[in-house]
Amino acid sequence: MEILSMATYIIxxxxxxxxxxxxxxxxxxxFLDTVQLARIVMEMPDVDANRIGAMGGSQGGALTxxxxxxxxRIKFGAPAFPFLSDYKRVWSMDQAKDAYSELQEYFxxxxxxxxxxxxxxxxxGYIDIQHLASRIxxxxxxxxxxxxxxxxxxxxxxxxxxxxxxxxxxxxPDFAHETLPGFSDKTFQFMRGL
Numbered sequence: 654m655e656i657l658s659m660a661t662y663i664i665x666x667x668x669x670x671x672x673x674x675x676x677x678x679x680x681x682x683x684f685l686d687t688v689q690l691a692r693i694v695m696e697m698p699d700v701d702a703n704r705i706g707a708m709g710g711s712q713g714g715a716l717t718x719x720x721x722x723x724x725x726r727i728k729f730g731a732p733a734f735p736f737l738s739d740y741k742r743v744w745s746m747d748q749a750k751d752a753y754s755e756l757q758e759y760f761x762x763x764x765x766x767x768x769x770x771x772x773x774x775x776x777x778g779y780i781d782i783q784h785l786a787s788r789i790x791x792x793x794x795x796x797x798x799x800x801x802x803x804x805x806x807x808x809x810x811x812x813x814x815x816x817x818x819x820x821x822x823x824x825x826p827d828f829a830h831e832t833l834p835g836f837s838d839k840t841f842q843f844m845r846g847l
Contacts, residue, residue, distance in 0.1 A: 662679055662680065662683075662755075663680065663737070663740075663753070663755050663756065663777070663780070664755050664756070664758075664759045665678070665679035665680075666678035666679050666681075667759065667773065667776060667777070668763075670776040670777075670779065671769070671772065671773070671776055675776055675779040676779075678776075678777075678779055678780045680737065680780040681779065681780055683716065683719075684716070684719040684720075684723065684780070684785075685723070687707075687716045687719060687720040687723075688719075688720055688723045688724045691705065691707070691720055691724045691727060692724065695726065702726060703726075703728070704728065704847040705726065705727050705728060705847070706727065706728060706729035706730065706731065706791075706844045706847055707720045707721050707727055707729075707730050707731070707791075708730070708731035708732070708733075708840055708844070709732060709733070710732070710733035710734060710735075710796075711733070711734055711735065711736050711752070711803070711804065711830065712735075712736045712737070712752075713732075714732035714733050714734055714735030714736065714804075715732070715735040715736045715737035715738070715782050717730050717731065717732040717735065718730065718732050718735050718782045718785060718786065718789070718812060719782055719785055721789050721790075721791040721793070722782075722785035722786065722788040722789045723785065723788070725788070725790045725791075727791050728791055728792065728847055729791055729792050729793075729794070729843060729844055729846065729847060730789070730791045730792070730793045730794075731793070731794045731795075731796070731840040731843055731844065732793070732795055732796070733795070733796035733797075733833060733836060733840075734796065734797055734798060734801055734803075734804045734809065734830055734833075735782060735804060735809060735812065736752055736803075736804050737780065737781065737782050738781055738782045738783045738804070738808045738809060738811055738812045739781065739783055739807070739808040739811040739812075740753070740756065740774055740777045740778075740781060741774045742805070742807055742808050742811060743756075743805060743808050744756060744774070746805060746807070748802060748805050751802070751803045752803050752804065759773070760773075782812050783808075783811040783812045783815055786812045786813070786814075786815035786816045787815050787816070787817055789816050789817070789818050790818050791818060792818060792819045792820070792846075793813075793816055793818060793819070793820040793821070794820075794821055794822075794823070794839065794840060794843045795809075795813055795820065795821070795822040795823070796822075796823050796825070796833045796836040796839075796840075797809055797813075797822060797823070797824055797825065797833075798825045798827075798828030798829050798830065798831065798833060799824060799825065799826045799827075799828070800826075800827060800828055800829040801828075801829045801830045802829060802830070803829070803830035804830060823836055823839055
């Protein structure tokens with residue numbers, strides 16, 4: 654039985670994944686949609702396909718990471734506090750709330766004794782952006798607030814540390830999952846390099 658409320662994006666398709674079809678996870682489709690959109694934009698006659706960048710925060714940050722990992726022609730990426738990384742770490746830190754609350758809901762409804770916990774987290778790895786990071790060829794500017802309890806910094810470092818292309822991180826020690834002062838300006842200046 655699949656949970657169908659609006660807040661079930663991470664686990665949408667998890668039952669299919671547990672039955673051997675991880676390609677049915679919703680975020681797999683969303684990741685591929687971002688790539689398809691990038692490719693459509695790159696084909697537009699007034700667009701220079703050699704000057705494409707991607708940016709976003711939170712879920713948009715995760716989609717930025719997925720897009721720049723899956724479309725190697727994108728030159729620059731600027732994610733801020735991306736979501737969808739290191740689910741097991743988020744769970745072990747007891748931070749499966751807010752953006753990750755559906756993990757707890759899933760266990761409560763479908764695996765209350767956690768008999769399948771390892772298998773569940775293994776399948777969620779299919780849509781964990783840290784596993785895409787090594788594919789990134791774009792230059793990356795990353796924004797992070799060290800007080801973020803929605804997308805914990807350690808889950809973000811799980812991605813950032815696996816990026817092998819040129820990268821830099823702007824750290825905001827006293828900020829959480831919120832507007833990072835000046836990061837939009839830094840992103841604008843960064844994107845001007847396209």
